[in-house]
């Protein structure tokens with residue numbers, strides 16, 4: 001199978017979904033001709049034009065808020081927030097609007113929108129450009145939260161997210177954008193809510209997300225030399241969470257380790273730990 | 280301070296920013312400075328004109344493009360450079376880097392990695408001055424792109440109804456990354472927005488350090504006298520990319536060249552030479568002094584240690 005980067009895989013998902021469905025459009029800062037701060041949308045403006053690849057002013061509140069309004073009225077916006085750290089600027093729109101509208105309106109509206117945003121450290125860009133804030137979003141009923149670790153997953157999960165009728169927070173990792181992997185050319189999706197066993201083992205289960213999947217796989221190879229067999233599970237979507245795959249692995253290994261990049265306190269690891277009580 | 284002495288100080292400060300920034304760009308290209316660097320080259324007259332109209336006890340809030348503001352407010356090149364290197368001896372113990380340099384003792388409430396975050400913080404500093412009746416003003420630097428954030432509206436409105444001693448200084452360099460001003464808003468002058476808040480809105484040539492100084496001085500007097508905030512728009516340009524490494528596909532080389540011809544430092548230098556306030560010998564003396572400061576700053580930064588890993592967990596709580 002041909003290999004492309006994580007960023008290219010995301011771009012392909014956007015292109016394919018935009019071609020298949022004229023309701024899908026992109027909005028965000030510098031996403032047009034500039035191609036996005038990390039180059040993810042490069043070439044899409046040339047292909048789809050100003051109307052469907054919309055450069056916005058520096059107005060995150062209005063980017064997310066207008067995506068909610070457009071989604072409630074028949075469109076399928078894919079908004080880009082340049083760094084996950086800037087989501088704070090639009091947290092009312094995420095928390096009280098996108099996540100709540102359907103519920104509060106008695107199910108009479110759906111909000112089919114995606115917010116793509118990069119998380120994680122690695123660029124030495126200090127405390128306002130390095131965070132992994134997934135726990136903010138998993139705490140909010142009404143949202144789905146996706147965190148791909150490979151180009152294959154990124155493409156399939158983004159296509160599924162765009163087709164989903166709920167608001168989806170799609171968390172990309174900045175240090176993964178250049179990582180290559182096999183990605184089919186034909187149309188496929190990776191369904192939300194299905195974990196992936198990235199490596200099979202029998203002594204220990206590591207549940208890792210995003211970039212940490214790669215670190216866990218490296219650790220697993222090292223441990224193999226010491227005779228320890230590690231199973232690495234990537235939940236891929238934090239909500240909905242595939243508890244079954246995680247639980248059946250831990251039933252086999254009897255030991256679990258959760259590895260994520262975010263602050264440990266009140267992090268997503270605690271949630272997995274809690275779900276795993278009584279192993 | 281006599282006017283001539285003030286002018287020489289202003290000239291020196293602009294040149295100090297230029298030479299520091301040239302060095303930073305060079306060091307960044309050599310891989311010695313981690314993270315992002317947003318160069319202030321070309322905009323020196325704004326920081327210097329503005330900070331020259333402030334007292335040392337006044338406050339500023341700065342931006343991601345903040346090195347110039349810090350130097351103009353009295354920042355020490357050694358601690359700045361060490362911070363850019365991520366060293367323990369830097370202004371923020373190496374935890375902030377380029378986008379977060381702060382020195383509260385100098386009234387610098389921080390550069391900021393969040394565009395538009397400085398506006399309400401400056402408003403709050405002005406509120407604090409008002410409540411404590413200490414006569415200090417706050418000056419907020421921000422650029423055209425930031426003026427499209429909600430914080431701009433909320434801050435200007437709040438500062439105007441409470442008549443807070445704050446100066447909102449928009450360094451309009453015509454771009455927010457790749458977005459030209461004319462695409463990000465449907466008006467030519469950001470200063471026009473002042474009328475929506477019932478406050479004065481002033482446009483100045485941001486490459487004319489004296490014009491900036493005069494406009495800010497007037498706004499500062501009004502603020503100290505209880506007359507409330509002013510919005511000043513200084514029209515200028517950055518000569519380099521948004522960040523180091525920006526391919527700048529959104530503007531032409533000619534446009535950049537046009538602005539280079541309007542160099543704020545050259546322009547002021549010529550004026551001071553003509554007036555006899557400066558001469559070639561004095562310029563050489565200033566250049567040499569600054570070269571030494573920059574060299575020392577680099578040496579200090581290179582010789583300083585990195586923080587220890589466990590220091591990453593310090594300073595989270597008071």
Ligand SMILES: Cc1ncc(C[n+]2csc(CCOP(=O)(O)OP(=O)(O)O)c2C)c(N)n1
Pocket residue numbers: 029058060082086089342343344392393394395421422423424425426452454455456521
């Ligand atoms: C809230 C927020 N949105 C987006 C960014 C990313 N970003 C960093 S600088 C910048 C452009 C800022 O433009 P402007 O305010 O005109 O400042 P200039 O770079 O021209 O000095 C953007 C979009 C950010 N840091 N914070």
Ligand SMILES: [Mg+2]
Pocket residue numbers: 422423424450451452453454455456
């Ligand atoms: Mg600007």
